[in-house]
Amino acid sequence: MKMPGRPEKKNITNIFNRRFINFLLRSSVAILESDASRTEKIIKKLLLQAGALCKTGSLSLFSLQEGSGKISILASSSARAGRIKQEYSTSSVSAACRYLRNGLPALFFPPLKNNQVLHYFRLNPHAVSSLGVPVMQGKKPAAFLLAEFYIKSWDTQAPGISFYSSLAKILFAACKKKKEHQNLERERFLVDTIMKHQLDRVYIKDSRARFIKVNKALLDYHHLKSPEESTGKTDYDLFTREHADQAWQEDKKIIKTGKPCINLVEKETLPGGETRWSSTTKVPLRSKSGKIIGLFGMSRDITELVHTREIIETERNLLRTMIDNIPDCIYVKDRESRYLLNNRAHLELLGCSRQKEVCGKNDFAFFPHAYAGEFFSGEQKILKSGRPSLNHVSLVLNKEKKQIYMLTSKIPLYDKDKKISGIIGISRNITDQINTENELKKSYEKLKKNINSIIYTMAHIVEVRDPYTAGHQQRVAELSMAIAKKMNLEQEKIYYIQLAAAVHDIGKIHIPAEILSRPGDISDIEYSLIKSHTELGYEILANIDFGYPIARIVLQHHEKMNGSGYPHGLKGESIMTEARIIAVADVVEAMANHRPYRPSLGLKLALREIKDNSGTLFDPAVVNACLMLFRKDHFNFS
Ligand SMILES: [Fe+2]
Incomplete structure (x- = not known):
């Protein structure tokens, strides 16, 4: 232009x-x-x-x-x-x-x-x-x-x-x-990828807590087919009113205060009635100018975890109830012998009422040093060797400072890697039991003493009725005991040999006194009657429970090794050792001592008699022991 x-x-x-x-x-x-x-x-x-x-x-x-x-x-x-x-x-x-x-x-x-x-x-x-x-x-x-x-x-x-x-x-x-x-596109892609592959439910809500963006996990959780189905919805559309009210209060608080909520454990009830547990973190979402325009949330389904915790808790309660109601003391210690767990009975023994008063402490805090030191060294041995200590009786001081007896078993405790991590102990107060046992022992000893007194009294009666053998049984008992000791027999056996020997002729109580006390020859019938004293003695003693076959020893004291004895003509090993000892002592005493109707035949003759008949009438082992007693040990009747 x-x-x-x-x-x-x-x-x-x-x-x-x-x-x-x-x-x-x-x-x-x-x-x-x-x-x-x-x-x-x-x-x-x-x-x-x-x-x-x-x-x-x-x-x-x-x-x-x-x-x-x-x-x-x-x-x-x-x-x-x-x-x-x-x-x-x-x-x-x-x-x-x-x-x-x-x-x-x-x-x-x-x-x-x-x-x-x-x-x-x-x-x-x-x-x-x-x-x-x-x-x-x-x-x-x-x-x-x-x-x-x-x-x-x-x-x-x-x-x-x-x-x-x-x-x-x-x-x-x-x-x-x-x-x-x-x-922006790259960031959106990254966010979308993260949300898509995130197993937790991820969502963005606007300032009125309406869903703007959700991930696949959330869609699946609520059985929604596409993100569009969730857009604009609120928790009221997805949960029961009870949970939605709660969630709305939380969302409102975050949007109002800007304070996030971290790992909040929520119980969620879905419209179908199913109850699930979630751990939720929600943070406020701000615009470029800093104004809160919504929130970003992430919810992890922890239903399985909660159920597992409940099972563990139930089992723990069950175990606690069980161990607390057991009268025995049960406790668990670590490798340094520090208490980790104690049942009620053990807490009481330690003078405590609550677990936390005991946890982390060792026995030195509760018992005198000497006791605690013994427990500690015993436990360290178990930890080192892996071998349990079973039924160990120990003396302990209770909270009243009284000595009590505890029967304790301690076993090593293994961790998941099969390494010893501590010990489990079980202790039972056996003070009453031990006291009762001691009382019983005393009663038994008393009873035994009484029975023995009665027996000796009966034996004495026999000797009173038969003055020709006065003191015979007592001396046979003395010698029998010495032979038994020489033969190195057990203490208990020696005791009962002495007892049996002291009453070996008790059966004579039934023989008429005139036969027993008559000097000179006696008829065959009278002799048979005298021989019956072994069986009569057996009958008397068989009814008494000595805890040892005293009656049978008395029955066999006239049996001979070759079977020529009475009453049953037993041979060799079928005759009790105790009876074989009394048989030798009986003969030696009878021959070596004076009798009212004859003078002593002499010890020499008596010893020759048993030596000559060793193996035929008498047990050679018994004869040897007897000969050594007199010849080497210079045994004398008291
Ligand atoms: Fe006899």
Whole structure:
């Protein structure tokens, strides 16, 4: 359009400027209004349109990272831009920076001194000159637009400079928008991936606790088919009112106060009536300005864990109830003999009422040093050897400082790696039992003494009725005991041999006194009657429980090794050792001592008698012992 009064050239410039300004305005609006996802296309279109508008060879926008010494292409109309190296060398950058540092555009002309620079930046092989226009951020250049031309010169005063500067700013803003969009897309992808593969329920709610975004785990939990089914819903749509009320109160609190709730254990009841447990963490969601616009939540299903805990708790209670109601003391100690667990009975023994009064302490805190030291060393042995100590009776002081007897078993306690981690002890107070046993022992001893007294009294009666054998049984008892000792028989056997010998002729109580006391020859019938004293003695004694076969010894005291004795003609080993001893002692005593009806036959003759009949009538072992007693030990009847 021709303007009156103005030169033609100026009009062209104005028109030219106007076209540029129009283009820049349209470009700015396009960028501002563009959907972020379409920014890439708009940048491409801008580059092509601008190139066509001012007949430029190519237009390229470089980002300039002065600190890192690198530049890279942000956008370019050149077809080569995608193929050539994206990053340029340090020398190119420093050269570019040298030109652009002061924020002024720079012209690059070959063959200027810095033709290297042109060489590196040239994207269009047919371009012969180029113009670099910086985009300043504060005082530093952040990017520059490189325009390449087919002509060898460019007027730096031309109105085009301001056009390129403005175009560079618009392009840079568009590239930033594109970058932001890409970052956002990447972040969204990451969040989506995390949410998709997260086994916990993840969700975002708005300020009125309505679901905005949920993950697959949450959809599955509530049997929802797609995220759209959850959008806009609240906990009231997914849970029973009871739980939804509770969740709403919590959500309101977080949104109001901004305080997160961490690992809150919640009991959730689903509309179908199923009850589940969750551990929930919710944090407030804020806008860029810091205003709370909702919340981010994560809920982990811990139903199995809660059930397992309940089972463990039930078992623990059961075990505790059991051990607390057992009268025996039960306790668990660690490797340093410190108490970990004690049942009620043991706490009472230690004078305590609660577990925490005992935990971590050892026996030195409860017993005198000597007792505790003994317990400790015993336990250390078990821990070292792995061998239990069973039914050990120990003396302990109770809380009243009274000595009590405890029957204790301690066994090693193994951990899951099969290593000994401590000991389990079980102790029973057996003081009453031991006292009762001692009482019984005393009673038994008393009873035994009484029975013995009765027996000896009966034996004495026999001897009173038969003055010819007065003191005989007592002396036979004395010798029998000495022989038994010589033969190294057991203590108990020796005791009962003496007892049996002291009453061996008790059966004579039934023989008429006139037969027993008559001196001189007796008839066969009378002799048979006298012989019956062994069986009569057996009958008397068989009814008394000596805890030892006294009656049988008495029955056999006239049996002989060759079977020639009475009453049953037993032979050798079938005769009890005790009876064989009394048989020898009986003969030696009878022959060696005086009788009212005859003088003593002499010890010598008595010993010869048993020696001559050793093996035939008498047990050789008994005979040997008897001979040694008299010949070596100089035994004398008292
Ligand atoms: Fe006899």
